[in-house]
Amino acid sequence: MTILLTILTLLNFHTPNLKVEGAWLRPAGKGMNSALYFEIVNNSNKPDTLYKVTSPAAELVQIHETFKTNGLMGMREVRFVVVKPHSTLTFQPGGYHVMFIKLKKDFKVNGKVNAVLYFKTNKEIKIKALVKRQ
Amino acid sequence: MAGLIKSKGILFFIPLLFLCTLTTGCADKFPENKIIGGQPYSLLNQDSDSVVFPNDFKGKIVVMSFIYTNCPDICPLTTHNMQSIQEQVKKVNIKNVQFLELSFDPDRDTPSVLKEYGNIRNIDYSNFEFLTGKKSVVDTLLRHMNVVALQGDTTFTKSGTPVYFFTHTDRITLIDPKGKIRNEYRGSKTNIAEIVNDIKTLGD
Numbered sequence A: 001m002t003i004l005l006t007i008l009t010l011l012n013f014h015t016p017n018l019k020v021e022g023a024w025l026r027p028a029g030k031g032m033n034s035a036l037y038f039e040i041v042n043n044s045n046k047p048d049t050l051y052k053v054t055s056p057a058a059e060l061v062q063i064h065e066t067f068k069t070n071g072l073m074g075m076r077e078v079r080f081v082v083v084k085p086h087s088t089l090t091f092q093p094g095g096y097h098v099m100f101i102k103l104k105k106d107f108k109v110n111g112k113v114n115a116v117l118y119f120k121t122n123k124e125i126k127i128k129a130l131v132k133r134q
Numbered sequence B: 001m002a003g004l005i006k007s008k009g010i011l012f013f014i015p016l017l018f019l020c021t022l023t024t025g026c027a028d029k030f031p032e033n034k035i036i037g038g039q040p041y042s043l044l045n046q047d048s049d050s051v052v053f054p055n056d057f058k059g060k061i062v063v064m065s066f067i068y069t070n071c072p073d074i075c076p077l078t079t080h081n082m083q084s085i086q087e088q089v090k091k092v093n094i095k096n097v098q099f100l101e102l103s104f105d106p107d108r109d110t111p112s113v114l115k116e117y118g119n120i121r122n123i124d125y126s127n128f129e130f131l132t133g134k135k136s137v138v139d140t141l142l143r144h145m146n147v148v149a150l151q152g153d154t155t156f157t158k159s160g161t162p163v164y165f166f167t168h169t170d171r172i173t174l175i176d177p178k179g180k181i182r183n184e185y186r187g188s189k190t191n192i193a194e195i196v197n198d199i200k201t202l203g204d
Ligand SMILES: [Cu+2]
Pocket: A064, A065, A075, A076, A097, A098, A099, B073
């Protein structure tokens, strides 16, 4: 009962302004690249800006978007991404993704990978992403 | 951004479908019937076995796509679609179908790199091969298959590894048993049922 009350209290008073949910990565071998996907849920009435992602698991980490031009597909680095107030921004295949370049270890299915997302207002959010197929 | 791409894709696809039905009737007559120029092409598969394209696959229906393994966003979708088509084709018991995935980044996508990319995705190699080869040979083949892959600027990681990406055609190509290109589809977001149907039609 006490535990339940504690949980309820925590839920009520610690609804974070900004949440990162459902983080997952593509499987890939050491030395190769992977992509990280997640949802950023902004419960506040202020926008926030994701401007950096770091991880010990890759040599280089960049925020990317996939684009289409003249029937060709490509991807490029973006400096930042704004999450509007009371909205959810989804990083997903074919859209925004975080590039993990030159992995320092194998990303095996069901493995977990640590990363930190840096926001202008809400500072750092630490995540553990799951490696899975699609 | 992602939503925009998605809705544009659908908007583009629907009129195309109508156009097809009205003008040619895609089901029984394919939009293309084109010999692949410049052949034969001497390539390598994921086991470093020599492959001559398209000669080695004459008599088979070939489903071919184009990827590079340093692309973790779009290309795995294409590979996944190829696997789904392979499964469907197996289910409806169409024999004589070969799946090929050619890398347009042969400098980095050596046979062993392709093998690892395939193993991580549990590729069923019974009728699925990854292809790579000499850059000049691959580039010529790409040109003859209407596939464009433009290499972007190179940057370097701290350890000095070059980092570059491609802007490329998003494509799955259907080739008939005579080695002619018969239809082309998008690779990453594609109508699997349509391709399986076309394979059935070719098989009949
Ligand atoms: Cu990317």
